[in-house]
Amino acid sequence: MSSDPSPKRLKRGNEEISSDSYAANSNVDSPAYSRGELWFDDGNIILIAERTGFRVHKSILSWCSEVFRDMFPVPQPVDAEMWGDCPVVHLSDTKQDVERMLTMLFTKSTSGFGEVLPFVTVSTMIRLGSKYQIDHILQDAIYRLKKCFPVQLEAFRNSYTTTPAGHRLPPNPFAGLPIHITLGDIIPVINLCRTHQFPSVLPSAFYLAAGCTSQILVHGSKDADGIRSTLSSDDIVRVLEGRSKLHHSAAMAFHPAMSSTLSPLCTNRAACISSLEFVVKIKLYERVTQGHPILPLRTPRPLQKWGICNSCSEHHASIWLENRKTVWAKLPEIFDLEVPEWGLPVAQQ
Secondary structure (H helix, E strand, O other): OOOOOOEEEEEEEOOOEHHHHOOOOOOOOOOOOOOEEEEEOOOOOEEOOEEEEEEOHHHHHHHHHHHHHOOOOOOOOOOOEOOOOOOEEEEOOOOOHHHHHHHHHOOOOOOHOOOOOEHHHHHHEEEEEEEHOOHHHHHHHHHHHHHHHOHHHHOOOOOHHHOEOOOOOOOOOOOOOOOEOOHHHHHHHHHHHHHHHHHHHHHHHHHHHOOHHHHHHHHOOOOOOOOEEEOOOOHHHHHHHHHHHHHHHHHHHHHHHHHOOOOOOOOOOOHHHHHHHHHHHHHHHHHOOOOOOOOOEEEOOOOOOOOOOOOHHHHHHHHHHHHHHHHHHHHHHHOOOOOOOOOOOOOOO
């Protein structure tokens, strides 16, 4: 198939969609395309991505998307490409992205927005929702992303913040969130937020990136579609330098216990001093020196089980919690990020 040498283009934001994607110069009754999962026999438009066709309805696309709404009325040449009795639109997106987008539009698989979605789906919602101006998909994805990466510490609830220091993390550290996410998704999260300008998501995402292996930081990670995401060199530097600062913050949180600081209300000074030396110097401090960077935001570990009195345990927990708040407040500074709304209540963002 040949294409118009001087195609007209429709522009929406930073995206250009060629009007010749709606019509090529050849009339093809049986094109060498495969059918996608979304194929309605009564559909009146076929979207093609990576040589996979999806037969759907113009009316629904036009209702949901301002871009398609503007595209379809454009007059087409008499020799416009057809698949059977349907006109064809060629899209530059991956077939996986297009299938996910159409599934959401035509099957309402996210109706009610209560369903937990894989990150790769949320990524599609943001990228294609923005590109094709499908606002309800875009806004739902942004809502989910900001629930997972909020600006307030008390809302940042995952096993990296709710598991006591020194305890093992559960198999799924991000359970209970509206996005099924893994530590390997953090790299594409950062890139997505850079591209679409969601700065408030970045500090907590960079905090989690500090827990990624050096191999992931340097070589990136693959998503469910097999697409590899890598950080920019500047962002790799931010993560590595931020990781060093987090080590220092964790060490400062341990300092009072390392110096055997006791509560003024301590009920057994000798036992508490001895137990603090054991718990902190042997059980906890070694975890910091062994390179566990995402430790400062975890909750304090109860100390009574090692013979430390309630007053001293509560005293050290309060010190840890204050340090935790300080680290959170300084995350943009730690990772060299500008986030004006950081820490503000939702109503003030």
